[in-house]
Amino acid sequence: MRYADKGEVHKDFHLATNATIDFVLSEYGKDFLAELFRRTAQNVYKDIYENLKCGNFQPLLEHWRYYYTREKGAFSISEEPGGFIFHVTDCPAVRHLKERNVPVKKSFFLQISLLNEAWSEGTPFVIETQIIRDGEYKMTVRRRSNDSK
Amino acid sequence: MIPSDHFVRMYNELFKMLEEQGHDHLQKYWKRIAELQDTILGPYIERDGLKGMYDYWEHIRIEENCDADLDLTDDYFEFTMNKCPSLSKVLDNDAGAFELYCDHCAGWILPVMERHGYHYVSDMVSRTEPVCVMRIYKNKKKADEYAKTVKLQARPY
Numbered sequence: 400m401r402y403a404d405k406g407e408v409h410k411d412f413h414l415a416t417n418a419t420i421d422f423v424l425s426e427y428g429k430d431f432l433a434e435l436f437r438r439t440a441q442n443v444y445k446d447i448y449e450n451l452k453c454g455n456f457q458p459l460l461e462h463w464r465y466y467y468t469r470e471k472g473a474f475s476i477s478e479e480p481g482g483f484i485f486h487v488t489d490c491p492a493v494r495h496l497k498e499r500n501v502p503v504k505k506s507f508f509l510q511i512s513l514l515n516e517a518w519s520e521g522t523p524f525v526i527e528t529q530i531i532r533d534g535e536y537k538m539t540v541r542r543r544s545n546d547s548k
Numbered sequence: 549m550i551p552s553d554h555f556v557r558m559y560n561e562l563f564k565m566l567e568e569q570g571h572d573h574l575q576k577y578w579k580r581i582a583e584l585q586d587t588i589l590g591p592y593i594e595r596d597g598l599k600g601m602y603d604y605w606e607h608i609r610i611e612e613n614c615d616a617d618l619d620l621t622d623d624y625f626e627f628t629m630n631k632c633p634s635l636s637k638v639l640d641n642d643a644g645a646f647e648l649y650c651d652h653c654a655g656w657i658l659p660v661m662e663r664h665g666y667h668y669v670s671d672m673v674s675r676t677e678p679v680c681v682m683r684i685y686k687n688k689k690k691a692d693e694y695a696k697t698v699k700l701q702a703r704p705y
Contacts, residue, residue, distance in 0.1 A: 407613055409552055412550075412553075414584060414588075415559070418580060422580045426573075427569075434565065436558075438561045442642060443641060443642060445642035466551035467549070469551070469553075491549070491552075492550075
């Protein structure tokens with residue numbers, strides 16, 4: 400795994416992500432926010448993205464499993480033909496906002512859907528984000544229907 | 549989800565994008581972060597002044613895995629970063645570091661300190677090494693004297 404942090408976790412960074420999404424949306428709009436998450440997904444997480452382009456979702460799965468575990472989230476993983484479903488039932492980021500009495504707006508979930516859209520671009524995979532309720536969502540990684548591999 | 553551990557790498561990308569719009573765009577964002585941080589750090593300052601700052605940054609030293617030393621005197625609070633985890637992550641980053649990354653700290657701390665009547669001096673030492681020193685004074689004259697001795701003072705505005 401390209402990045403694998405250890406030690407303590409400073410969860411107030413989720414508050415900063417929340418404030419950042421609000422700032423970018425209000426000042427620059429959704430396309431600018433999408434570009435921020437595109438650069439993050441494809442440049443910061445270059446290793447994950449390059450592997451997806453080559454048809455390998457394992458680094459993405461490993462990344463999710465590691466960080467949702469590290470932040471004490473609750474999730475399950477099930478196989479999907481040519482992919483998998485990562486079902487988060489207790490998102491650590493949402494939980495932290497609630498613990499700090501910060502309202503969880505719909506826009507907070509854009510960090511998830513926009514990252515997943517950017518990871519899908521130019522790869523044999525589609526990554527769908529389904530928000531079920533605050534703190535619960537499914538991320539489904541599956542091969543595109545026109546991908547023959 | 550952007551993991552807590554990776555916020556700074558996303559932040560670094562945003563800095564690059566805002567700087568592309570013009571430096572004032574970046575400054576406006578730092579001020580927005582200062583507003584958020586004032587809701588967290590502000591109560592410590594209101595309650596205990598310099599000692600409150602010590603308590604806040606001691607909590608940060610632990611939570612953010614900083615290699616840092618803290619000092620509290622009658623005149624100032626000092627935070628010496630021996631190895632900054634934030635810049636270290638940004639340097640260990642496939643997207644590359646924004647050249648003014650270090651300036652963001654002063655970008656949010658300075659407005660918070662001014663709001664509470666304190667005088668902040670930050671010696672970034674170098675923008676490519678994860679070391680720095682900040683001092684926060686009660687007395688402006690003493691802060692100005694200290695500022696004359698620093699190597700690379702942060703001037704975010």
